[in-house]
Amino acid sequence: MSDAVSKTGRWIDLANPTRFLSLAGGILPWLGGLTALVLAIGFWMSMNAPDDYQQGSTVKIMFIHVPFAWLSMMCYTIMSIAALGTLVWRHPLADVSAKAAAPIGAVFTALALITGSLWGKPMWGTWWVWDARLTSVFVLFLMYLGIIALTRAMDDPAKSAKATAILTLVGFINIPIIKFSVDWWNTLHQPASVLRMGGSTLDPSYLKPLLVMAIGFTLLFFTLHMMAMRNEIWRRRVTAMRRVAARSADRGTVS
Amino acid sequence: MMGHTGFVLASYGAAIIVLAALIGWIFIDQRSQRQALQELESRGVRRRSETKMDNAS
Secondary structure: OOOOOOOOOOOOHHHOOHHHHHHHHHHHHHHHHHHHHHOOOOHHHHHHOOOOOOEEEOHHHHHHHHHHHHHHHHHHHHHHHHHHHHHOOOOOHHHHHHHHHHHHHHHHHHHHHHHHHHHHHHOOOOOOOOOOOHHHHHEEEEEHHHHHHOOOOOOOOHHHHHHHHHHHHHHOHHHHHHHHHHHHHHOOOOOOOOOOOOOOOOOOOHHHHHHHHHHHHHHHHHHHHHHHHHHHHHHHHHHHHHHHHHHHHHHHHHO | OOOHHHHHHHHHHHHHHHHHHHHHHHHHHHHHHHHHHHHHHHHOOHHHHHHHHHOOO
């Protein structure tokens, strides 16, 4: 790749995919290393957390279930901001960001559902109930699948970008519904206990490992998102270059 | 309340397997895009924007 980047040094330079690629190349090794370190510490702290007097060892599921659930919503929020970037500023990286984030968000949502189910069976006595919290998260998972399908339905990313952005923004209504579902309706799921008015109800022996794991998985998300964005920029370059190659080959046969 | 270790192991196991699959997929994608780019560049294919970008600033 060439170094032909504008040398104005403004933050808007990030809008330039080439600039983003060189930035990602510099940041990713450090971000990946930090992610591994924080996750290792978080895992060690989780394994050493005491068993709960009511929940026994299943309380350890919380240390991964809560970060997955939090990331499933954060990822969608990032995609919604990216959707605004696509619709309002027509920022080329915004669509790349949204498209790269969707599969990662879907994976974290699926894991929140799986680990929640594995926690629900011993604690609630059931794998699944169609209550407000569980259903709204399941709808979020379906939204992700729909967005993934739409981003890959058309050959030209410029065509799918707008439709994907609109679908993403419409689906954002689900995020506050998920967040407040435990307050608005009767559900088996417990209400918020970490981020709530009046402070966390969690004992520090659980809160500390949970926070470290949440930071670790958040770092993992940003590492994977940056990698996936870089892949997507490369993929678009490959497509563009193949088109150029095909056109010049065409001209070669005609003339 | 003991004897739930299976559920804990299943949760962590599922998380590790699914995340490993995601990370593996991203790395495989990265390798194939890099190879495709190298292959095109070695054939001397240039993007149209590369000539434009030289006089951009």
